[in-house]
Amino acid sequence: MRIRATAAATLPSVGHAADIGDLRDIVGFHLRLAYGAVYRHFAETFSHLDLTQKQVSVLWLVADHPDIAQTGLAQRMRMDRATTMAIVNRLEARGYLVRGKSATDRRKQTLNLTDAGRGALTVAKAAVREHESWLKARYTPAEVQTLIELLTRLHE
Amino acid sequence: MRIRATAAATLPSVGHAADIGDLRDIVGFHLRLAYGAVYRHFAETFSHLDLTQKQVSVLWLVADHPDIAQTGLAQRMRMDRATTMAIVNRLEARGYLVRGKSATDRRKQTLNLTDAGRGALTVAKAAVREHESWLKARYTPAEVQTLIELLTRLHE
DNA sequence: CGAGAAACGTTGGCGACACTAACAATCATC
């Protein structure tokens, strides 16, 4: 991700009146914009950690599921096997997790966090909480539940 | 995007029981999964057209706003100027839109659809309708409204 | 049991995008 503390925005600021016509009725359009906004804020919040959403999710899942295989990760995150490889490689190179041999199935490998990985995850979780409260600030608790419920129907 | 009619999925199918632990409470996580699911379905629906969400959105917006400048597009779609360039270049290369000189401001350029672009948009809009009904099939009309409303708060 | 099918990890390649950084031309403003 490589986020700098940066200035020099090339992203034109929107003066709050950009009409988008019929596009306003397209759920997919709003989903994309919302995703983009959240993605950007996440990147900001994590600029000091140099971690992406994906990377944090992987650390998180590996912590929750020791000895998980790459395929398990891929399933839970709806990722391609190849993409999973790339992410695991990156995290392994940074010393946040290690691959091991599976005892039960020699095709598989186990994934586990290192101490450094656990440390990074702890810091990352704090940042996630911050990010989430930025996000949730626009909603009542009930609305948050509704939103999660509605989004879940989309990916289940 | 380059979508083939394809077989040979490298994306492991998920057997509907993938537990994700605490991650279940993270709005951002659901948003990412939902976005991914919608993105994938969109790509499928548009495989015969070879158009991405972004490209369709740009065609749509240019049709609604003749003579719009690239900055206008970028604002409405929350895109980087550089990214906007890339997309406009692609669409121009395919003969779907043309750049022209602005009469009022010689820094700006006007964007307009060609006949081919209008034709593509017409077909694309039909595909969008199909895509949207796939998406909306999981919701009541009221829920659709709620979802749009909640998502809008995230990007406005 | 043994052969073929399936799963797992791996690699390489392509395309889409986001973001940065820097530049020239053109306004806008004082």
Next chain:
DNA sequence: GATGATTGTTAGTGTCGCCAACGTTTCTCG
């Protein structure tokens, strides 16, 4: 009229999604 901002542009980097193909290992089924 000089200064600073805006617009389009190019170039580069990094993330990620998907496909294709391969070797190893396991499963399935005749």
